[in-house]
Amino acid sequence: MASTEGLMPITRAFLASYYDKYPFSPLSDDVSRLSSDMASLIKLLTVQSPPSQGETSLIDEANRQPPHKIDENMWKNREQMEEILFLLSPSRWPVQLREPSTSEDAEFASILRTLKDSFDNAFTAMISFQTKNSERIFSTDFRGTLIRQQKERSERNKQAEVDALVSSGGSIRDTYALLWKQQMERRRQLAQLGSATGVYKTLVKYLVGVPQVLLDFIRQINDDDGPMEEQRERYGPPLYSLTKMVIAIRVFLTLLWERYDTFKLSKDQMNLLSEAAIVYTSEFERFVTFISDVFANSPFFISADTAGILWSRDNEEYKEIIVQAGRTYEISLMVESENSYIAWDFSLMQGKISMLPYIRFLLLYLLLFLPDSGYLCFHTYFCCLSSVYISVVFYQDIGFSVEYINASGEKTLILPYRRYEADQGNFSTLMAGNYKLVWDNSYSTFFKKTLRYKVDCIAPVVEPDPEPEPLN
Numbered sequence: 001m002a003s004t005e006g007l008m009p010i011t012r013a014f015l016a017s018y019y020d021k022y023p024f025s026p027l028s029d030d031v032s033r034l035s036s037d038m039a040s041l042i043k044l045l046t047v048q049s050p051p052s053q054g055e056t057s058l059i060d061e062a063n064r065q066p067p068h069k070i071d072e073n074m075w076k077n078r079e080q081m082e083e084i085l086f087l088l089s090p091s092r093w094p095v096q097l098r099e100p101s102t103s104e105d106a107e108f109a110s111i112l113r114t115l116k117d118s119f120d121n122a123f124t125a126m127i128s129f130q131t132k133n134s135e136r137i138f139s140t141d142f143r144g145t146l147i148r149q150q151k152e153r154s155e156r157n158k159q160a161e162v163d164a165l166v167s168s169g170g171s172i173r174d175t176y177a178l179l180w181k182q183q184m185e186r187r188r189q190l191a192q193l194g195s196a197t198g199v200y201k202t203l204v205k206y207l208v209g210v211p212q213v214l215l216d217f218i219r220q221i222n223d224d225d226g227p228m229e230e231q232r233e234r235y236g237p238p239l240y241s242l243t244k245m246v247i248a249i250r251v252f253l254t255l256l257w258e259r260y261d262t263f264k265l266s267k268d269q270m271n272l273l274s275e276a277a278i279v280y281t282s283e284f285e286r287f288v289t290f291i292s293d294v295f296a297n298s299p300f301f302i303s304a305d306t307a308g309i310l311w312s313r314d315n316e317e318y319k320e321i322i323v324q325a326g327r328t329y330e331i332s333l334m335v336e337s338e339n340s341y342i343a344w345d346f347s348l349m350q351g352k353i354s355m356l357p358y359i360r361f362l363l364l365y366l367l368l369f370l371p372d373s374g375y376l377c378f379h380t381y382f383c384c385l386s387s388v389y390i391s392v393v394f395y396q397d398i399g400f401s402v403e404y405i406n407a408s409g410e411k412t413l414i415l416p417y418r419r420y421e422a423d424q425g426n427f428s429t430l431m432a433g434n435y436k437l438v439w440d441n442s443y444s445t446f447f448k449k450t451l452r453y454k455v456d457c458i459a460p461v462v463e464p465d466p467e468p469e470p471l472n
Contacts, residue, residue: 015230022294027238027283031245034276038248041269045255048263055255062251066243070232070291073239074130075183077284079176080246081123086172087253088116094260108270115277122281129288133295158182235294238287245280249273320349323398323441323449331437333457340429344437346453347422348396397421398449399440406433 042059051059067073090098093112100106165178252273256263323329333342400423402415414427414435429435435457441449 012227012230015227018298019230019234019294022290024235024238024287024290027241027287028279030275030279031241031283034272034279035241035245035248037272038245038252038276041272042248042252042255045252045259045263049259051255052258055251055258058247058251058254062244062247066240068232068236070236070239071183072180073236073243074126075176075180076243077239077246078123078126078130079172080243080250081119081126082176083172083250084246084253085116085119085123087250087257088112088119092257094257096260104265104267107267108265111270111274115274118277118281122284125285125288129292132292235291242280242284242287245276246284249276249280318345318452318454320450320452323439323451325444325446325448326442328442329439329451331455333435333437333455335429335432335435335457337432337459338429340432341426341458342402342429342435342437342456343426343458344453344455345424346400346420346439346451348398349450349452396447396449398451399438399443401438401440402427403436403438404431404433405436406431 039062042062046055046059067076086092090109090113093109096105097109097112100109161182162175162178165175170178256265321329335342397419399417399419400415401413401417404412404414406412415425417440437455439449439451439453441447
């Protein structure tokens, strides 16, 4: 088990002590007031003209409590902002606003352009937050190498799903339903990492040495009553208020565009919409900036370098072998199924080497082939013998490559030849069969190399089948 030195179990109480350092300044009272005013405007529009089935669904969503999880609310805010930006595009405006014939319509069109700029800025801040947060989770924290490679492959597949949906005419709502489904898949994978057992856990520990307290934490990351509930209780309420507010703005614009021919918007109502949009976008950007700082310094992130220090590499899993000068050393791994992981970690034992045998060889050569240099040879040899120890500190390297060999003996290069002092890496196999790891010291005439290494072949992780939906 990885060392837990310097780390405490990440319990709810532990997170509470951390979040005490990051109190969030309450939202402006205008959020509550304007949300209530927007609800009244929505009601006014529906009284004048009963809502359609689609509009009723939107109104019902606006009246429901927001999602409980922080990240789900973030996605919900992003979805609603994109819907609002779609409605605020001049091409989506009612014709009276696209071609204003009255001063009131011209003024409202000007207000809408300003609001679009505000939502553009908030939407950009939202995307930046999610991108940075994804980089923290998948690139720089303790799961680094493994999750980064899994992410690169799986994210391409996820993006292809989204692209296919959009190309087929899927709505913004459909797109975000798919995006949230994909996000939940990521969360399940994360929890699965914390619950890893057997060979998969070996790989997790092998690559970056995940401390057990962190594995215990991420195993509970999706639990409603787990340690992350402390974060939801601290920062959920202001975010829930912003979620309800942005949904109300979106519903109001949706209803208004369908009734603009018959509903005369007063100047006060224009100003109310403008104020609500400006307050929402400014408060949301403030919240995102704050929560980004909280996440950046969270105790459940630890760098790969720190994890490497916590996980002592001097353990029984490593082997040592001497690769003689002019020779190679090979390890063959039989992989039974594709998408297995082959992983390695090796280094050369660097140190000092006595130069006295080589000096003796040189002197013997001089004496045999250059007789006139006898005095020089004697003097040099005397100086060598009078030294307690003559040595040179040098840094060695060794060639390394990985190749695949099929049933007919044909070789395919997987990792090109390169010389290293040390290396750590892994890859996911595309085919079953024989994979050969080769350390090459054939280029060395005199120097043998002491190789310290470990190599593993890890079977692919089979995700459990989803539980069947309960029967009504």
